[in-house]
């Protein structure tokens with residue numbers, strides 16, 4: 001992984017990093033430290049799989065990739081003193097589970113276990129979660145948001161407006177989002193970092209391009225070291241080599257966001273986790289085990 005990052009960084013050195021917005025982002029990067037005193041636990045939750053035979057949408061032929069299916073990660077970060085953040089809520093809404101042991105399917109996605117059940121296994125009910133946030137507005141990240149309507153929603157204004165609009169994201173049930181109308185909300189910026197607990201331990205980083213409201217998450221773990229959960233900035237680890245940007249709303253902006261995250265990862269010696277890379281994701285410890 002580190003070698004891949006170094007190789008891409010040298011390529012990205014050629015990427016144009018000028019412009020007001022990029023300078024703003026660069027200033028933000030300098031503020032991000034490499035750690036804090038927080039003793040966090042990071043649980044990786046398997047929220048399903050996107051059954052994906054044809055990666056043309058991402059610029060690949062089937063034979064270019066060892067695995068074309070995409071994983072679907074959710075992440076619970078626990079600070080023993082300050083509370084919890086649930087990052088991403090999965091692709092299959094829990095209300096599709098019928099209790100018959102059959103994994104529900106929705107379009108090309110399939111569930112593994114209900115999110116609520118996986119949280120209960122480690123001692124959390126939806127109302128116990130302090131903050132909930134998602135990487136972007138698409139169906140594979142937001143499907144269980146409705147269960148966390150009594151928590152505090154850290155959200156881009158773009159995401160909130162989209163979910164609560166009459167034109168909700170495709171493949172979603174807009175009725176499920178109506179519960180979020182009165183949810184306590186903290187608006188997170190799309191052009192500046194947001195420090196979740198105010199101590200540098202968990203930072204939400206705007207990484208637009210895939211969508212304008214796309215964000216990544218930096219988690220500073222004491223023992224494991226810093227992890228950057230990069231949302232849909234990359235979909236496959238193969239993208240580190242190719243830098244393909246086919247499945248993005250704004251491809252030049254995606255390249256700038258990637259360059260910034262690679263620069264940050266190098267600076268603080270962070271590992272980058274790609275929630276949709278099936279092979280990388282399958283190698284991570286899953287809840288109830290955790291990283292700390």
Ligand SMILES: [Zn+2]
Pocket residue numbers: 138140141231232276
């Ligand atoms: Zn996604």
